[in-house]
Amino acid sequence: MxxxxxxxxxxxxxxxxxxxxxxxxxxxxxxxxxxxxxxxxxxxxxxxxxxxxxxxxxxxxxxxxxxxxxxxxxxxxxxxxxxxxxxxxxxxxxxxxxxxxxxxxxxxxxxxxxxxxxxSGVAALHAGAVAWGGQAVLFAADRTGGKSTLVASAVAAGLALLADDIAALELRGGAVWCRPGFPQMKLTPEQAQRFAGGAEGFGLVHPSFAKLNVPAERVGSLATAPLPLARIYLVERRAEAADASVSIEPVAPGEALIQLVRHSFLAELLDGHAAHPGFGETGSLHAQRFHRLAALARAVAVRRLCYPSGYQHLPAVHAAVRADLAAPGAP
Structure with missing residues (x-):
């Protein structure tokens, strides 16, 4: 076989x-x-x-x-x-x-x-991630928060894709590493038109949904090795208005932990059972996961990234993230 x-x-x-x-x-x-x-x-x-x-x-x-x-x-x-x-x-x-x-x-x-x-002891967050200067940068958002657009725009701008929908994070000696996913992006026809040069020839993610399966190479490059995680950005895209500013604010560790729990890819499922253990571990999966996410919140800076809706604002978002990563004290 x-x-x-x-x-x-x-x-x-x-x-x-x-x-x-x-x-x-x-x-x-x-x-x-x-x-x-x-x-x-x-x-x-x-x-x-x-x-x-x-x-x-x-x-x-x-x-x-x-x-x-x-x-x-x-x-x-x-x-x-x-x-x-x-x-x-x-x-x-x-x-x-x-x-x-x-x-x-x-x-x-x-x-x-x-x-x-x-x-297996690896946190799976509902987030996209890109390689930025030899480090991983993660963007987490609700379903309408603009995560897919932001990640696709970053890859189209020259950054390498690490993860499109599931970001796998593991602790290694006090540092957090992001593992690469697979080279596919889920994009709407409008996003595919803008970032992949067209929407023709891509299959549907599911017959009941409009999103398309787009090979990452049609948008940009792919990172194939784990990278240390520099930032987690909680993305909030507001309705386009006269205010075109982009803001990045720190998130306190307690709030960061709450947000990491909320942005787990299987948050509802994992909260739905508390007694079952993980592979080769003692104690409940629920407790193991909480301690794992608490350690992530302590080890990685979490920021709230707010910006207006509209493709024309994405270069300003990229610039704001670049400045935040280059700020004194940044990893």
Whole structure:
């Protein structure tokens, strides 16, 4: 059976399934750290130990994401779509409907990998990140906060993409490092037109949504190695008005911790169960995650970045970030 090797969130992943998203290939000599396997099969009855059920439901009234405890890991179920069994070093997928094969990428590169990272002691934030002067700079925002536009504009301006939607952060000896994700960006047709030179030829992220899967190379370059994290910016884009100013303000550590918790990629899911442990760790995943985020808030400067809506203001935003990174005392 043919296998594929990818670099994904700092891991060498060996897979018997070819992912459709653009991926960074791992060198042949790399040792696999995670094995991903996928097969067709019906979903068996749910295990008894339900950890979490999302408040969003499908047309049959089923929670669209369900999480169950298993003897040696967890089962993440997307009803009538796929099951993903997660255990240390392994993710096994059972696809329920071959017509939904496009959902493998969506599930694996989103919820499944974010949860695997958290179980492995790596924080997965809902944020974009770019390489800026040999360091990582992270932009976190709510869904309409302008994160995608800001990250795409920075990459188009010459910075390298580290992460588009999930920023994987780990602590190393008191410093925080950002792992590279995969070379794809989710852009609206308008964003693709502006930053990728056109919106034609890109597939939809999901048939029900307008965003497009755009290879990062169509926008700019990609960073392929972990980088030390210099800043976390909490992005707030205000409605375009007469005030065209850009402001960057420090965030106190206590507030920074609250915001990091809120911007976790799986914040609701991770808060939905407190007792289940991570891989090879003692205590609850909830407690482990809180201490991990508290350490991140202490180790990295968090800033609130406010700017007006409108593409014409983005160069001023870039300049403000550049000045903040160059300020005395900056890492």
């Amino acid at each position: 043919r296998t594929y090797r990818y670099r994904l969130f700092g891991l060498c992943v060996e897979s018997d399934h070819r992912l459709q998203a653009p991926m960074t290939l791992a060198p042949p000599e790399a040792t696999p750290e995670l094995h991903f396997r996928c097969a067709l099969g019906t979903q068996p009855p749910a295990p008894p130990d339900l950890l979490y059920a999302s408040p969003e439901h499908n047309r049959l009234g089923e929670s669209v994401v369900q999480l169950y405890a298993m003897p040696h890991g967890v089962l993440m179920r997307f009803p009538r779509v796929a099951d993903f069994r997660l255990s240390p070093g392994e993710i096994d997928c059972r696809l329920a409907d071959p017509d939904l094969a496009f959902m493998i990428d969506i599930c694996l590169l989103g919820h499944v990998m974010a949860y695997y990272l958290e179980l």
